[in-house]
Amino acid sequence: NAGVMQNPRHLVRRRGQEARLRCSPVKGHSHVYWYRQLPEEGLKFMVYLQKENIIDESGMPKERFSAEFPKEGPSILRIQQVVRGDSAAYFCASSLDRNMNTEAFFGQGTRLTVV
């Protein structure tokens, strides 16, 4: 019974390149959340998606960042033209439904380093 799978675990990009982070939720989960964790800080909400729909993107930077959760396949967080400040750990979580009491399961994260 696989949990949330994120890949790659580590990603190194040069400034100006694109980063694509993938998240496969727990089987049967249709709600996905992305969070960013800067060094020595807590996690900050970025975006909430439910199959093919963006429900809440209030934490997404206005430029260069986008997210999708297609009908088939994993959720993708895309960062275009990366800058050093994008270096962080990006975590994906999934839940079975939108009830606020439902447990959200987290992946192991993708650690992005921009050089």
Add this chain to the structure above:
Amino acid sequence: GNSVTQMEGPVTLSEEAFLTINCTYTATGYPSLFWYVQYPGEGLQLLLKATKADDKGSNKGFEATYRKETTSFHLEKGSVQVSDSAVYFCALSDPGKAAGNKLTFGGGTRVLVKP
């Protein structure tokens, strides 16, 4: 908006000592409250939760009580082990209808237990 404040670390303890990590929150409505634990290089794991006032969450010897009057959810463990060394995050779920399981996190408290 919602916010979570928890005591800064690091907290260094000897094995079998008593652990308390303070957490207070600000939220509109009635959120659910969570403690997550992050072991080195790993994602977050749910430790315990409480969904309404005066509820006590407990797991693995850890406890926390949802105190609405003081807007607090302090984490306690009576006798820590070296294996409890980790970063602990207090979080709340947004009670807004469209929020799903969107979480607001505190900054995390690093705990180091020495033998």
